[in-house]
Amino acid sequence: MKTDYEEKIPGSGSAAEERSGIQVISRAAAVLRALEGRTEGLSLGAIAKEVGLPRSTVQRIVSALETEKFVIAASPEKGVRLGPGLVTLGSAAKAELDHIVRPYLQRLSEALNETVDLSMLDRHVMVFIDQAVSRSHRLQAVSATGVTFPPHCCANGKAVLARLGADELNAVLKGRLHAATRNTITSREKLAEELEQVRKTGLALDREEQTEGICAIGAAIRDPGGRLLALSVPVPSVRFYGNEQRLGEAVLEYCRLIETALGC
Numbered sequence: 001m002k003t004d005y006e007e008k009i010p011g012s013g014s015a016a017e018e019r020s021g022i023q024v025i026s027r028a029a030a031v032l033r034a035l036e037g038r039t040e041g042l043s044l045g046a047i048a049k050e051v052g053l054p055r056s057t058v059q060r061i062v063s064a065l066e067t068e069k070f071v072i073a074a075s076p077e078k079g080v081r082l083g084p085g086l087v088t089l090g091s092a093a094k095a096e097l098d099h100i101v102r103p104y105l106q107r108l109s110e111a112l113n114e115t116v117d118l119s120m121l122d123r124h125v126m127v128f129i130d131q132a133v134s135r136s137h138r139l140q141a142v143s144a145t146g147v148t149f150p151p152h153c154c155a156n157g158k159a160v161l162a163r164l165g166a167d168e169l170n171a172v173l174k175g176r177l178h179a180a181t182r183n184t185i186t187s188r189e190k191l192a193e194e195l196e197q198v199r200k201t202g203l204a205l206d207r208e209e210q211t212e213g214i215c216a217i218g219a220a221i222r223d224p225g226g227r228l229l230a231l232s233v234p235v236p237s238v239r240f241y242g243n244e245q246r247l248g249e250a251v252l253e254y255c256r257l258i259e260t261a262l263g264c
Helices: 014-035 044-051 055-067 085-112 155-161 166-172 188-201 244-261
Strands: 071-075 079-082 116-122 125-132 204-211 214-222 228-236
Touching: 014 044, 014 055, 014 071, 014 079, 044 055, 044 079, 055 071, 055 079, 085 116, 085 125, 085 228, 085 244, 116 155, 125 155, 155 188, 155 204, 155 214, 155 228, 214 244, 228 244
Parallel strands: none
Antiparallel strands: 071 079, 116 125, 116 228, 204 214, 214 228
């Protein structure tokens, strides 16, 4: 006799299917992360070793990802690499991040009556990706989106450097630490000491180290994808010294607000 209800079998049905679906997504994400930065690609065996899964399982996952163009063939020897299907998703995610973060930049700029920058680490430089400019003062510290700074001599850069592991830090800081001004830290020992202080307070300072007459204060933000960003406030030195605490408290507050809005 048919009823309006279906009989539930323990260990089967929607709950088991949901767990299985989550596992598949998790494994696919692990495969994609294993390929991150591997421009020459990886073989199925190398991926399997990297993610700790049987080669047959990796092969099924890669086959599904290839259908969506999330991975493509790299070469007969190297297997697969990340594909163009991710570019569209990445662009959409960036647009969504910009949409979420932009109002906070504007509000912080209005609260402090100063310029507020959002930047990210791109290999060996910090790249400014967004900015809110205050028109309250005739004298303003303003750069432009797309401008790059060496990370060792700017507040946003030091905020991000302080969040990196030792190997990542060494990879970013290859070669000499060049002096942009007479205040630039060029000693690795002194920079290490300052980064340790940044880790304790969450705040990084630029005391006319990138440009004479311009100071800045910044803090790092990690987005849902694990990417490190930095929120910073550049200020003419005449308005910076003596106001570090007020500026720092505001920067940390807005970093928390942004991370909450991003679901971090």
